[in-house]
Amino acid sequence: MYDVAIIGAGINGCSVAHELAQAGKRVAVFDMNSIAGGGSGAAGAFISPKFSKGGELKELLHEAFVYSMAFYEQHFPQLLKKAPLLHVAQDEDDSKILQEYKKNSSLTLLNPSSEILDNITTNAQEMESVSINAGIVNAEAMCKALCKSAAFIQEKVESLIYDEGSWNINEEYRAKEVVLATGAYESLMKEPYMQLRGIWGHRIDVKTTTQNSHSIHQFVSISPSSNGVLAIGATHNVHYHPQTAKEPYDVNAGREELLEKASRTINLENIEVVKDYMGLRSGSFDYMPLVGPLVMSSETLQNKAINFHTKKPDYEAYTYYPNLTMINGNGGYGFVLAPYLAKMLKEYILSDMKISQKVLPARFFARWAKKTH
Numbered sequence: 015m016y017d018v019a020i021i022g023a024g025i026n027g028c029s030v031a032h033e034l035a036q037a038g039k040r041v042a043v044f045d046m047n048s049i050a051g052g053g054s055g056a057a058g059a060f061i062s063p064k065f066s067k068g069g070e071l072k073e074l075l076h077e078a079f080v081y082s083m084a085f086y087e088q089h090f091p092q093l094l095k096k097a098p099l100l101h102v103a104q105d106e107d108d109s110k111i112l113q114e115y116k117k118n119s120s121l122t123l124l125n126p127s128s129e130i131l132d133n134i135t136t137n138a139q140e141m142e143s144v145s146i147n148a149g150i151v152n153a154e155a156m157c158k159a160l161c162k163s164a165a166f167i168q169e170k171v172e173s174l175i176y177d178e179g180s181w182n183i184n185e186e187y188r189a190k191e192v193v194l195a196t197g198a199y200e201s202l203m204k205e206p207y208m209q210l211r212g213i214w215g216h217r218i219d220v221k222t223t224t225q226n227s228h229s230i231h232q233f234v235s236i237s238p239s240s241n242g243v244l245a246i247g248a249t250h251n252v253h254y255h256p257q258t259a260k261e262p263y264d265v266n267a268g269r270e271e272l273l274e275k276a277s278r279t280i281n282l283e284n285i286e287v288v289k290d291y292m293g294l295r296s297g298s299f300d301y302m303p304l305v306g307p308l309v310m311s312s313e314t315l316q317n318k319a320i321n322f323h324t325k326k327p328d329y330e331a332y333t334y335y336p337n338l339t340m341i342n343g344n345g346g347y348g349f350v351l352a353p354y355l356a357k358m359l360k361e362y363i364l365s366d367m368k369i370s371q372k373v374l375p376a377r378f379f380a381r382w383a384k385k386t387h
C-alpha cells in the first residue's frame with residue numbers, strides 16, 4: 015500500500031512526488047511513457063515571469079517565478095542555469111504592455127549587454143524590450159531528480175477504483191491518496207465540466223558558431239548557447255494534436271518555422287539542427303492552473319440544497335472524489351508553476367490547508383452547473 019499514487023511523471027507529478035516524499039510519504043509515480051516523456055520533456059524549461067500589464071495570472075506567475083527560482087537554486091543548483099532573459103515585444107501593442115510592465119515591476123531590470131545587442135537583428139533592437147535575471151532548467155534531468163525518492167512504475171493507468179477506504183489502481187496497486195497529473199492526455203476521471211486544451215509544441219537543439227549568453231523570447235524562445243548548441247522552441251504556434259490529427263506531424267516544416275521565427279530576432283551563423291523534442295502542453299480555458307480536489311458532478315447535482323445559480327457558489331457543499339486531487343493546466347509555464355503549486359497541494363493533502371478558489375478545479379464545475387442546470 016502506497017501513501018500516495020501520482021499518475022503522470024511530468025514536471026507537475028514529479029514536483030508533487032518530491033514534496034510528499036520529503037514529508038516522509040511512501041510515493042509511487044505512474045507513467046505510460048518515461049519520466050518527462052510527455053509535454054515536460056519537450057519544454058525549453060525557461061523560468062520566467064509573465065510580461066503582461068496585470069491580472070491574476072500575472073500575479074500568480076510572478077509569485078511562482080520568484081518561488082521556483084529560489085527552489086531550484088536551493089535544491090537542484092546543478093540543473094539550473096542562471097542567465098539573463100531578454101524579452102522583446104512582437105508588435106506595437108506588446109511594446110505598450112512592456113512599457114507598463116517596466117514601470118510597475120518589482121524585479122530588478124537589467125540593461126542588455128553590448129554582446130546581446132550585437133547578436134540580435136536590427137528589427138529586434140528597435141522594439142521595446144525588458145531584461146531580467148532568470149533561469150532555465152534541464153527539463154528531463156529535473157523531473158528525474160524530483161522523482162528520485164518515489165517508486166516509478168512505467169504503466170498506463172486504465173482503472174482507478176475507490177473501495178474499502180483506498181484506491182485500487184489497475185487492479186494491482188493500492189494507495190491511500192491519488193494525485194492526477196496527466197497533462198493534456200486523455201482524462202482518467204471523465205467529468206463533463208473538466209476540459210483542457212492540448213497545444214502541441216516543438217523544440218530543436220541547434221548547433222551554431224554564434225555565442226549567445228542570454229535567453230531571448232520574442233516569436234519563439236531561444237536559449238543561451240552551451241558547447242556550441244542552443245535550443246529554440248515554441249508551443250503557441252504549432253496547432254497539431256497527436257490524438258486527433260490525420261497526418262503525422264511534419265517535423266521538417268516545424269523546424270523551418272522555428273528557424274524562420276528565430277531569425278527575426280537573432281542572427282545565427284552556421285546552423286545545424288541536431289535534435290527535436292515534441293509534446294503537448296495543457297492549458298485551462300481561463301488560463302489559470304487547476305490544483306485541488308475534483309468535484310463528482312452527478313452526486314453534487316443531486317444535492318437539492320445547493321443553488322447552482324448563485325454568483326457566490328459554496329464549493330464546500332459540493333461532493334468530491336475521496337482522497338483524490340489533480341494538478342494540471344500550467345500552459346506554457348509548467349516549470350515555473352509546478353514547484354509552487356506542488357507545495358500548495360502538499361499542504362492541502364497533509365494539513366488540509368485551503369487552496370485559493372482561483373485555482374480550484376471546482377470553479378469549472380460551478381460555471382458548468384450554472385449554465386446547464
Ligand SMILES: Cc1cc2nc3c(=O)[nH]c(=O)nc-3n(C[C@H](O)[C@H](O)[C@H](O)COP(=O)(O)OP(=O)(O)OC[C@H]3O[C@@H](n4cnc5c(N)ncnc54)[C@H](O)[C@@H]3O)c2cc1C
Binds near residue numbers: 024195196343
Ligand atoms: C515545446 C514546449 C516548450 C515549452 N517551454 C516551456 C518553458 O520554457 N517553460 C515552462 O515553464 N514551460 C514550458 N512548456 C510547458 C510545459 O512543458 C508544461 O506546462 C508542462 O510540461 C506540463 O507538465 P505536466 O506534468 O502537467 O504534463 P506532462 O509533462 O505532459 O505530463 C503528463 C504525463 O502523464 C502521463 N499520463 C497521462 N495519462 C496517463 C495514464 N492514464 N497513465 C499513465 N500515465 C499517464 C503522460 O505520459 C505524461 O508523461 C513548454 C512546452 C512545450 C511543449
